[in-house]
Amino acid sequence: AQSVTQPDIHITVSEGASLELRCNYSYGATPYLFWYVQSPGQGLQLLLKYFSGDTLVQGIKGFEAEFKRSQSSFNLRKPSVHWSDAAEYFCAVFITGGGNKLTFGTGTQLKVEL
Amino acid sequence: NAGVTQTPKFRVLKTGQSMTLLCAQDMNHEYMYWYRQDPGMGLRLIHYSVGEGTTAKGEVPDGYNVSRLKKQNFLLGLESAAPSQTSVYFCASEGVTREAFFGQGTRLTVV
Numbered sequence: 001a002q003s004v005t006q007p008d009i010h011i012t013v014s015e016g017a018s019l020e021l022r023c024n025y026s027y028g029a030t031p032y033l034f035w036y037v038q039s040p041g042q043g044l045q046l047l048l049k050y051f052s053g054d055t056l057v058q059g060i061k062g063f064e065a066e067f068k069r070s071q072s073s074f075n076l077r078k079p080s081v082h083w084s085d086a087a088e089y090f091c092a093v094f095i096t097g098g099g100n101k102l103t104f105g106t107g108t109q110l111k112v113e114l
Numbered sequence: 115n116a117g118v119t120q121t122p123k124f125r126v127l128k129t130g131q132s133m134t135l136l137c138a139q140d141m142n143h144e145y146m147y148w149y150r151q152d153p154g155m156g157l158r159l160i161h162y163s164v165g166e167g168t169t170a171k172g173e174v175p176d177g178y179n180v181s182r183l184k185k186q187n188f189l190l191g192l193e194s195a196a197p198s199q200t201s202v203y204f205c206a207s208e209g210v211t212r213e214a215f216f217g218q219g220t221r222l223t224v225v
Binding site for chain 2: 007009032034036041042043044045046049051090092094100101102103104105106107
């Protein structure tokens with residue numbers, strides 16, 4: 001069964017500090033990988049995605065993520081966090097041929113201290 | 115371009131009542147999904163559809179039914195609402211780029 005793990009439920013960082021949110025998945029094949037962001041009371045917005053090729057992908061709002069096949073990970077990073085980045089972040093995977101559906105992790109709530 | 119529209123945005127139901135949530139997308143996407151979001155549990159897939167006339171069960175399908183009679187619409191039904199179905203429901207659609215577009219959510223309370 002598809003499984004996506006986000007081990008950090010809450011993370012607090014200071015504005016201007018760097019950020020890394022962790023995501024691990026458990027499948028035999030390489031899935032399509034995504035990071036979404038959800039602001040309070042809103043739907044989800046795509047930050048970035050990885051399908052194949054360069055394992056470091058750039059997204060919107062200055063975010064990037066690195067796919068590491070050996071670790072089954074797709075961690076999200078940002079060099080300098082802004083107060084407006086406070087939100088909930090979700091990692092998601094899509095496996096073709098494995099039910100063809102989009103599965104989400106449980107999310108990481110990011111708090112930014114000024 | 116409206117994207118994905120969910121109706122209603124808020125609803126309060128009494129236990130045992132029924133209701134239908136409507137999701138409409140104008141992007142000609144094949145895939146559509148219904149998720150529920152509960153604190154600490156992320157988004158859990160209820161049902162999904164890979165095209166008009168098709169539906170499939172997700173992770174938590176019990177107590178819900180769906181229909182996809184038209185490509186642009188995906189309906190989620192609760193036949194007999196229970197307090198455990200109090201949640202925020204999100205619909206999403208997905209095209210060939212595999213990017214999912216989400217509606218604004220429906221906040222449902224069952225009392």
